[in-house]
Amino acid sequence: MATPTWNNPIVKWIDYRLPVFSFMHHELVDYPTPRNLNYWWNFGSLAGIVLVIMIATGIWLAMHYMPHVDYAFDSVERIMRDVNYGWLLRYVHMNGGSMFFIVVYIHVFRGLYYGSYKNPREILWIMGVFILLAMMATAFMGYVLPWGQMSFWAATVITSLFSAVPLVGDAIVSWLWGGFAVDNPTLNRFFSLHYLLPFIIFALVFVHLWALHVHKSSNPLGIDMKGPQDSIPFHPYYTIKDTFGLGVLMVIWMFFVFFAPNFFLEPDNYIEANPLVTPAHIVPEWYLMPFYAILRAITFDIWFIPAKLIGVVAMFASILILLFLPWLDTSKVRSAKFRPIYKQFFWIFFVDCLILGWIGANPPDALFMDTVPLLIIGQIGTAYYFLHFVLVFPLLGWLERPRMVPESISAAVVAAEPPAPGSV
Amino acid sequence: MRRLFALATVLALSVASAGAASAAVGLKPEARDWSFDGVTGTYDRNALRRGLQVYLEVCASCHSLNLVAYRHLGGVGFSAEEIKAIAAEFEVEDGPNEEGEMFTRPARATDPFPQPFANDQEARAANSGALPPDLSVINKARKGGANYMYALLTGYREEAPQGFEMMEGMSYNDYFPGHQIAMPPPLVEDGVEYADGTKASVEQMSADVTIFLEWAGEPGMEDRKRLGIKVLLFLLVLTAMLFALKRKIWADLH
Numbered sequence: 125m126a127t128p129t130w131n132n133p134i135v136k137w138i139d140y141r142l143p144v145f146s147f148m149h150h151e152l153v154d155y156p157t158p159r160n161l162n163y164w165w166n167f168g169s170l171a172g173i174v175l176v177i178m179i180a181t182g183i184w185l186a187m188h189y190m191p192h193v194d195y196a197f198d199s200v201e202r203i204m205r206d207v208n209y210g211w212l213l214r215y216v217h218m219n220g221g222s223m224f225f226i227v228v229y230i231h232v233f234r235g236l237y238y239g240s241y242k243n244p245r246e247i248l249w250i251m252g253v254f255i256l257l258a259m260m261a262t263a264f265m266g267y268v269l270p271w272g273q274m275s276f277w278a279a280t281v282i283t284s285l286f287s288a289v290p291l292v293g294d295a296i297v298s299w300l301w302g303g304f305a306v307d308n309p310t311l312n313r314f315f316s317l318h319y320l321l322p323f324i325i326f327a328l329v330f331v332h333l334w335a336l337h338v339h340k341s342s343n344p345l346g347i348d349m350k351g352p353q354d355s356i357p358f359h360p361y362y363t364i365k366d367t368f369g370l371g372v373l374m375v376i377w378m379f380f381v382f383f384a385p386n387f388f389l390e391p392d393n394y395i396e397a398n399p400l401v402t403p404a405h406i407v408p409e410w411y412l413m414p415f416y417a418i419l420r421a422i423t424f425d426i427w428f429i430p431a432k433l434i435g436v437v438a439m440f441a442s443i444l445i446l447l448f449l450p451w452l453d454t455s456k457v458r459s460a461k462f463r464p465i466y467k468q469f470f471w472i473f474f475v476d477c478l479i480l481g482w483i484g485a486n487p488p489d490a491l492f493m494d495t496v497p498l499l500i501i502g503q504i505g506t507a508y509y510f511l512h513f514v515l516v517f518p519l520l521g522w523l524e525r526p527r528m529v530p531e532s533i534s535a536a537v538v539a540a541e542p543p544a545p546g547s548v
Numbered sequence: 549m550r551r552l553f554a555l556a557t558v559l560a561l562s563v564a565s566a567g568a569a570s571a572a573v574g575l576k577p578e579a580r581d582w583s584f585d586g587v588t589g590t591y592d593r594n595a596l597r598r599g600l601q602v603y604l605e606v607c608a609s610c611h612s613l614n615l616v617a618y619r620h621l622g623g624v625g626f627s628a629e630e631i632k633a634i635a636a637e638f639e640v641e642d643g644p645n646e647e648g649e650m651f652t653r654p655a656r657a658t659d660p661f662p663q664p665f666a667n668d669q670e671a672r673a674a675n676s677g678a679l680p681p682d683l684s685v686i687n688k689a690r691k692g693g694a695n696y697m698y699a700l701l702t703g704y705r706e707e708a709p710q711g712f713e714m715m716e717g718m719s720y721n722d723y724f725p726g727h728q729i730a731m732p733p734p735l736v737e738d739g740v741e742y743a744d745g746t747k748a749s750v751e752q753m754s755a756d757v758t759i760f761l762e763w764a765g766e767p768g769m770e771d772r773k774r775l776g777i778k779v780l781l782f783l784l785v786l787t788a789m790l791f792a793l794k795r796k797i798w799a800d801l802h
């Protein structure tokens with residue numbers, strides 16, 4: 125792509141010394157993008173914008189928030205009542221957390237469906253998994269800051285997990301706490317880290333996009349761009365499409381902010397933290413439920429390894445296993461469009477994640493239809509979760525006969541006249 | 549796609565039934581129509597005034613309302629003069645003065661509502677060992693919100709059902725988790741004499757104080773919804789225009 129010539133003398137002067145304008149032009153205007161991306165490819169840019177909004181609202185909240193066990197709860201209520209538009213800041217930030225995870229989970233499932241993680245996008249995908257881990261840590265610590273009952277007890281439950289580590293477990297836990305219970309030092313450090321981590325996510329996203337721009341986006345057909353006939357410039361085609369997508373997200377997000385601001389929140393978090401009163405059941409926020417279900421599914425020791433330790437390992441493994449997906453999936457074909465069997469397993473896996481989420485939200489001794497304990501369902505769901513990765517993915521690559529993959533993107537687009545709605 | 553919907557339905561049903569199995573702690577409160585519900589919901593000003601009266605004359609002897617100050621009552625529809633008069637009916641401790649002494653004075657608009665007890669221990673001692681919670685955000689802090697509050701206040705029974713063991717000083721309530729509550733039925737027929745002449749039935753007082761507490765939990769709700777309608781209308785129009793623009797820009801591709 126030719127470097128543009130700049131006419132504005134100031135732009136020209138700067139660009140000669142530091143070519144930011146050429147860089148932007150190259151990466152955001154001329155940048156060749158497959159012409160057949162569908163709306164599932166909107167969610168990466170949406171996630172980027174949500175991240176920026178979260179950082180902006182977070183910085184403003186931090187100007188009024190007080191990370192002290194005696195003041196945290198009331199300072200949040202002060203923001204709601206006495207700070208000008210404080211309620212707006214808080215509700216945007218609070219619901220933004222949920223929006224962020226909805227957007228990113230769709231983004232990840234898009235990757236799973238279209239095989240976006242395959243050669244040559246493995247590092248792009250791995251950066252994504254690191255982003256996901258950092259997001260979860262950030263969200264977990266943010267949940268603790270308002271110092272409600274769920275804040276306190278979720279922090280207690282999750283940090284206590286580290287006591288499962290052999291020999292040094294208890295030492296680790298009191299090191300995390302900065303004391304002998306979740307208390308003021310814990311709240312202080314969580315605030316510090318909750319402020320820090322989004323900037324680390326920002327840096328990871330930069331690397332994520334760097335890797336993306338090396339081999340460019342994949343697409344619903346999962347075949348490479350072979351020439352100019354397969355691509356269109358990012359601007360104006362995808363700038364306008366992404367802006368429209370942002371409009372839709374904003375409508376949904378702002379609906380919650382203005383009309384159902386506490387929809388995603390546990391009522392217990394409007395009760396100030398009290399170390400002496402344990403809530404009837406302690407639940408994390410919805411986006412961590414599936415992992416919570418996996419943690420609680422392990423109720424049996426294996427050999428000399430205690431159940432608690434296996435549960436913790438299983439919980440972390442359920443995310444870390446994504447790192448190995450590019451090599452666990454042995455199929456040469458990227459897109460599920462041409463993989464009839466994988467397509468079905470994809471949906472089974474999707475439903476499995478929903479089921480695990482539902483199990484995580486309910487007490488494990490409750491009964492389903494008055495007969496099956498939820499624990500059993502959670503255990504089956506957990507077993508399937510891992511089997512999907514270690515068995516289904518490798519085997520399908522060998523056993524499945526993929527359908528014919530089209531010659532090129534442009535050939536497929538022309539063949540599909542008139543264009544299917546939603547495909548462009 | 550159809551398969552997906554079927555699965556989603558099965559899932560939704562199963563969530564519902566698992567919920568029912570685990571909630572054997574208190575009856576599910578009935579959903580009522582509240583003026584503050586919905587996209588254009590507002591607080592009924594007359595109900596707010598009556599609810600404030602119920603709170604001050606009944607609940608305030610046991611429950612604090614820490615996040616509310618007299619000045620906030622402007623949001624209930626009181627004038628500055630009225631607020632001054634309400635505040636002046638209460639004494640607060642202030643000081644130290646120049647001699648280093650604490651003293652009492654009539655409350656001012658900027659003072660928070662008074663505390664019924666000096667500390668938690670005193671509150672427990674007066675209430676069979678139970679602590680009456682602060683009511684500032686109580687409707688947000690309970691599943692069911694306002695519906696639960698109304699159900700709780702009207703859900704007392706004089707006698708526990710046959711065979712139900714009651715502890716000393718407890719009352720039976722259909723909606724309280726576990727049914728034994730340390731709060732005696734706070735509202736009795738004509739327990740307050742409403743300034744506006746409304747008949748003070750238990751149901752009426754319960755509804756009024758529930759509305760008042762909903763307001764206390766989120767005094768800015770009306771502003772939020774008013775702004776929300778404007779923001780959402782703007783976003784909908786903008787998004788529709790962006791969609792049209794997207795179609796136009798993409799049109800030359802085919």
Ligand code: HEM
Pocket residue numbers: 164165166167168169170171172173175228231232235238240241245248249251252253255256325329332336340341342343446
């Ligand atoms: C803060 C969170 C994230 C941001 C801001 C972000 C941003 C983006 C953007 C802007 C794109 C290009 C547009 C698109 O394909 O949608 C992209 C592509 C991609 N992202 Fe992310 N991402 C995030 C998280 C993740 C996570 C958690 C994963 C996976 C675990 C992931 C995996 C991928 C992959 C594989 C692609 C390439 C898709 C393709 O070309 O087919 N991303 N990301």
